[in-house]
Amino acid sequence: MVADSEQLQIIHGVCAHDCPDTCSWKTEVSDGRAVRLYGDPEHPFTRGVLCAKVSHYLERVYHPQRLLHPLRRTGRKGAGEFEQISWEAALAEIGERWRALIAEFGAESILPFSSAGNQGLIQHSSLDMRLFGLMGCSQLERSICGNVAHQGLCATQGCGTGINPEDLVYSRLIVLWGTNTLVTNSHLWPVIQEARRQGARVIVVDPIRTRTAAAADQHLAVRPGTDTVLMLAMMHVIIRDGLADMDYIQRYSEGFAELSEHVGKYTPALAAPVTGLSAEQIETFAREYATVRPAVLRPLIGLEHHPNGAMMFRTLACLPVITGAWRYRGGGLARSTGAFQFAALNIDGLLKPDTWLPDCRSLNMRDLGGILTGTPERGQVRSLLVYNSNPAVTMPNQNLVRQGLQREDLFTIVHDLFLTDTARYADLVLPATSQLEHLDIVPSWGHHYLSLNRPAILPCGESVSNTEFFRRLAEAMGRTEPWLFESDEQLLRTALDSDHPLLTGITLESLLQHGYLHLHHAAEWMPFAEGGFATPSGRARLFTSALSESGAAAPPIPGEIPISPPGRLQLVTGKALHFLNSSYSHQEPHRRRAGELTLQIHAEDAAERGLQDGAKVSVANEQGCVRAICCLSEEVQRGVVCMPFGGLQDASGEYGSVNILTPEWPTDWGGGSGFYACFVDISAEK
């Protein structure tokens, strides 16, 4: 399927970065080399536009620092000193070391660690899960992103999905709740703008005046972590003023009487000082939300990085039920479409969970630092295999993670395209292909298209795709089961082998022909217009005791809202425009565009600490310290400071990211991390 080398060819592909937009693209290939890559103008959702990062994708593919050969460490861990070795030597070493570890400590001493660095169907999870499941390695609870939101929504709705985001064009009130659409989900913005042209208003609920908040009709600068109180007060107003849709509630929900009684005490007057909004703002917002039709709530991930993250979503999901917003096209709640896509695909066929060793231990990725520096139940982790992730930068408590990675007895292998901060600590570094070099299907968590990625060029250097790496690894481990060696095409055929109605007409052949296809459903598809929630009763659970068993508190409550210790400020570290999590941050032009690490702080908080605009400050807590350039800003409220996440270096050029400061603080349920429940001291650098 790779372009032949004679003439200019145009190959259809799709971005597989960890991003909801899943942009469709085309690559022009001449003489075996990709010479141009641009957004596919035909794609109805992504419309030919690539973002600030991926418009430079070819620089990434042909970057001089791209890893092209396997490397073995020669210097101390973290120094980044390596020698080139052959794939044979690298695989032989892994086979030997892993067999010895398994013999002495069992396969659970090996922890494969991956995230969604490549969110393509088979490059994200396929042969890796088959192999590690069969071996009985430690399993990874991959819950740093999305699971908390999903579980929170499930508590109310029984599932984590909502309306088709493209239907926001029909909305007349769009509430972007804890999401920075213009930066993180930019292809939704034209849909929102179209709705605005039709008369929609856009309200952003965010503690920070982000680009998106600045571009909206209204910004509600809530205090971090207090949204549940705002939501409860909204319900109070809606029920008190008779604005609830009693017909919808009676037909399709349970627990309304208890909820009504429960929200009685959450008056706007009570919520105002907690949330930082005025009682009048809350009243007006609640009434507008309940009376404008269709009204949609659009959260993404920002809310889940709090200790009460799941409860935020559980409570949010009560709102469109009590207003009956689900009845109207463009109304309800629009979050990830990922689970919707995965429910249609044959994921069990792809992962073969029936072949996995039972009862293997599971370790939460959030706790990597503690896992590597301590002894988890059932024994130490002695080998770490990292792919699709750069945990040394992206997991909380970076100093602890690095301390763990420094362990001389930890055999670390990293498969990536670049020498990431994690790879610098590896014993073996293995080169991975870019999206131009492998085959995949990419399900989207931001829209309803399923897209095929055809390889446009041959793998650069000796790089191999994840699937090819796992085939080689299976062989190195002496495995012979044929299903550990299936080809990429076979894996994709298995995944598409499903009689789910959403996949009607979607085959590998039709994808090869069209590039992407919309999931098969009626144009006017509205998931809960007539109830049909995914709960056992089919009703939305407004208030129930049944949830307590799963760890989810029954009633919607404020949940744990940490209070800032005296003198400290709350640090929010959201996503950056020019980085994709930590990806792109080692590429000089992106680093230049992003600029030095800045700390946005309110002028009065700065004055209290004697901090000048433009001065270097140290931002510290018991976990460590990073330096940043102080930026007096009206975009942050008092008590809150903001630094962008994703960069590798601080303002002193030290390799240290904002995650030095963030805690592993577990979310209420769903296994996430309260990254934004982070409290710091700020002082002028001497």
Ligand SMILES: Nc1nc2c(c(=O)[nH]1)N[C@H]1C(S)=C(S)[C@@H](COP(=O)(O)OP(=O)(O)OC[C@H]3O[C@@H](n4cnc5c(=O)[nH]c(N)nc54)[C@H](O)[C@@H]3O)O[C@H]1N2
């Ligand atoms: N350019 C770019 N795009 C990306 C990414 C990237 O790194 N760079 N990452 C991708 C990934 S992995 C993801 S998960 C998505 C995430 O997409 P988003 O969820 O949109 O992004 P976040 O920056 O995590 O958080 C969004 C907002 O939540 C706000 N927030 C924080 N705490 C609270 C709170 O208590 N209440 C409210 N109401 N708001 C709060 C933050 O200030 C932030 O503006 O973006 C994806 N897209």
Ligand SMILES: Nc1nc2c(c(=O)[nH]1)N[C@H]1C(S)=C(S)[C@@H](COP(=O)(O)OP(=O)(O)OC[C@H]3O[C@@H](n4cnc5c(=O)[nH]c(N)nc54)[C@H](O)[C@@H]3O)O[C@H]1N2
């Ligand atoms: N402070 C703070 N921390 C956060 C967040 C935040 O908002 N604030 N957000 C959190 C969220 S939502 C997320 S999703 C995580 C993201 O955390 P990570 O998943 O660790 O994100 P990246 O840093 O992008 O790392 C992905 C790596 O995968 C590599 N990669 C890409 N394609 C392939 C491939 O095909 N094969 C292999 N082997 N490697 C590949 C990339 O080069 C990159 O190094 O970070 C979390 N951390």
Ligand code: SF4
């Ligand atoms: S990172 Fe997101 S917005 Fe950028 S090209 Fe990829 S899918 Fe599109």
Ligand SMILES: [Mo]
């Ligand atoms: Mo994420």
